[in-house]
Amino acid sequence: MKNFKKHFPLLEQYTYLNTAASGLMSENLLEFRHEHDLDFLIGGSLFRDKRDSLFLKVRKSVGDLFGCAPNLVALTPNFSFGFNTLLETIDRSKKILLLKNDYPSVNWAVESRGFKVCHAEIDENLEENIAEVVAREKPDIFAFSLVQYINGIKIDPDFLLKLKNENPNLLFFADGTQYCGTEKFDFEASALDVLGASAYKWLNAGYDNGFFLFKEHMQQEIAPASLEVKALQGRNKPHQGSFIGKFEPGHLDTLNFGSLKTAIDLLKQAGIDETEARIKDLAALAKARLAEKEMLEPAVLNRKLHSSIFNIKGDDKLFQKLRSNRIICSQRGEGIRLSFHYFNTEEDLEHLLKQL
Incomplete structure (x- = not known):
């Protein structure tokens, strides 16, 4: 290498x-940002007219890297924004399994909304602990970080596939902020139903950019209709009224999401x-x-x-x-x-x- x-x-x-x-x-990212702002400086609204084609390229770049169809990639400013949006679509009667002392952006977002909650311990027997709680509590959703932020404990992806096979109706919502960018990952082949991540860590993409990946069936599972502001879904927005569009109200930032694509390009170069x-x-x-x-x-x-x-x-x-x-x-x-x-x-x- x-x-x-x-x-x-x-x-x-x-x-x-x-x-x-x-x-x-990276120097690549700095160069992109300089060119971006120069184009905006001399182009004004002419530069703005090109934004939709940029976002299509960003979604494709994210989807290609992580094995997800571009039309099921939502661009969000960070994991927390997307995850809180997602939770607003979930009925409060659902029971959600969490990991004790998982990242606050995962646990607090769930616990503060009044869901029924059960917990599994994070230790050397993590997978056994999860399986035991699932068998006993019968949760509807398992929300968790793929890698723990304090000590780096990483959940076994083969275990997740086995757990999904045994519990096909259990939805898996994962935070990949401490994972995405560290190894090859095929979302479509994974056990996950939803994967979200902020891109400022292992992807080296700077701040205020992230993404959420969805399996096709999630379009029927969730419907954040109340979060779509139709007045902000302009005629130039290619996914107006679509499933992904509901997670992207208003205008997206060309600088920050262009930075995400630039960072992914460097990772692919590596x-x-x-x-x-x-x-x-x-x-x-x-x-x-x-x-x-x-x-x-x-x-x-x-x-x-x-x-x-x-x-x-x-x-x-x-x-x-x-x-x-x-x-x-x-x-x-x-x-x-x-x-x-x-x-x-x-x-x-x-x-x-x-x-x-």
């Missing part, structure tokens, strides 16, 4: 282990297969080396499947030491969160281990 550090100037100054908090801006292999190799090495230093919790150590996010034992003193040595990471939960992306290297890991 090519060295992609050169595309992200910040990496010349820092060891960046913080993609789980925020991705980086190669999604190569990206996946690079991340998995580095994550496996990091897990082994951090385990040697006894810095990982049992719930992570005892699982075969894991992401490239780790939460290590460490207080504020250690966190400040890392920052003073130009290692950028985050304090999350009771420790320090580290995250490795395709632009990271073994040298980054060695620099971290030296400071630890």
Whole structure:
């Protein structure tokens, strides 16, 4: 795999282990944004007239990367916007399964609306815990993050397929914000009914852009009619009155969604297969080396499947030491969160281990 550090100037100054908090801006993205604003500067409404063709290209780019038909891709400013819109379509009598201490944008959005709720524990037995609660509680919907934001625990996709096969009427709503952009994924072949994600982390697309993917049958399952503002569905909006149009009221931002396509183009240039292999190799090495230093919790150590996010034992003193040595990471939960992306290297890991 090519060295992609050169595309992200910040990496010349820092060891960046913080993609789980925020991705980086690439030079490609900066160039696109300059050209975009220049076109708007000299084009005005003539530039605006081209926006619909841009959004069609963005939906196709997202759909091609994640295995979803473009007409079932909704462009949203972030995961929270799309997920809250989705929940407004769900009858409050439905029972929803959540994971304890999952990302607040998932759990709080459900719990604050008064749904019937049941929970499964996040530990080394995550999949067994979920299966047990499903069998006992018979939920209608399972809403969850594919990768946990605090410690990087990743749910087994094969388990989800098995669970779906055993419970075909159970709807799966997933947050892929800490997942999308880390490995090859085929939404249509997955167990998921809905996948949403913000794109400012692992896709390195900047802020205020995200997407939601829907299986075809969801058009009959949900109908957010109350959220469609017809006065804002202009004659130039190609999906006026459509299922996806209901998740995109008003005007979309050409700068931010153009940024999403630009970021995906760079990921495709890197190669999604190569990206996946690079991340998995580095994550496996990091897990082994951090385990040697006894810095990982049992719930992570005892699982075969894991992401490239780790939460290590460490207080504020250690966190400040890392920052003073130009290692950028985050304090999350009771420790320090580290995250490795395709632009990271073994040298980054060695620099971290030296400071630890």
